[in-house]
Amino acid sequence: MSEIVKELSKYNIDIYGLEDKLYDYDMESGDAFFEELEQDIIESGHFKTHVELTKSATMIQLHFHTEGTVGLVCDRSLEPYEEPFISDDKIILKFGEQNQELTDEIEIINRNTNRINIARYIFEFIALSLPVKKIHPSLRTDEDDNFSEDEDEVVLVYSSEAPEDEEGESTDEKIDPRWEALKKLKGE
Numbered sequence: 176m177s178e179i180v181k182e183l184s185k186y187n188i189d190i191y192g193l194e195d196k197l198y199d200y201d202m203e204s205g206d207a208f209f210e211e212l213e214q215d216i217i218e219s220g221h222f223k224t225h226v227e228l229t230k231s232a233t234m235i236q237l238h239f240h241t242e243g244t245v246g247l248v249c250d251r252s253l254e255p256y257e258e259p260f261i262s263d264d265k266i267i268l269k270f271g272e273q274n275q276e277l278t279d280e281i282e283i284i285n286r287n288t289n290r291i292n293i294a295r296y297i298f299e300f301i302a303l304s305l306p307v308k309k310i311h312p313s314l315r316t317d318e319d320d321n322f323s324e325d326e327d328e329v330v331l332v333y334s335s336e337a338p339e340d341e342e343g344e345s346t347d348e349k350i351d352p353r354w355e356a357l358k359k360l361k362g363e
Contacts, residue, residue: 236266
């Protein structure tokens with residue numbers, strides 16, 4: 176139990192009494208971080224986070240830069256593998272009367288808050304930086320990567336117009352009689 180408390184306390188930042196200026200924090204963690212969060216996305220990992228905290232009278236801006244690797248399970252083969260990641264994100268905490276999440280990047284925290292714990296933000300940013308499809312590196316192909324336009328690729332375009340014959344006239348002479356009635360209503 177003391178290891179859990181120790182792991183969570185690494186991410187506490189005492190904001191009470193901080194002057195209005197820029198502060199830098201460096202944090203590093205491993206498997207204990209992911210085990211404590213009670214989630215099933217990431218099984219293991221190791222990462223380093225650099226946090227720039229800018230405090231002003233009305234808000235706190237947090238810039239996170241996180242790099243590391245996480246242990247995932249391949250969606251195809253169910254084999255475990257290591258996935259590297261880099262994450263650069265920002266959160267703004269505005270002082271207010273009550274705690275409230277306004278957007279993904281802006282939250283209101285009670286102005287009497289003495290300490291914030293940033294572990295949740297770090298985990299969310301790591302999880303969002305991971306690929307949607309978790310594919311073992313040995314099974315990845317070009318089609319798993321982002322689609323890129325290639326000059327030599329043939330593009331098929333569908334058209335709803337009738338094809339024209341050699342004289343440029345439309346070849347839609349054989350029209351179903353049910354459509355003729357609709358054409359009359361349309362006024363063609």
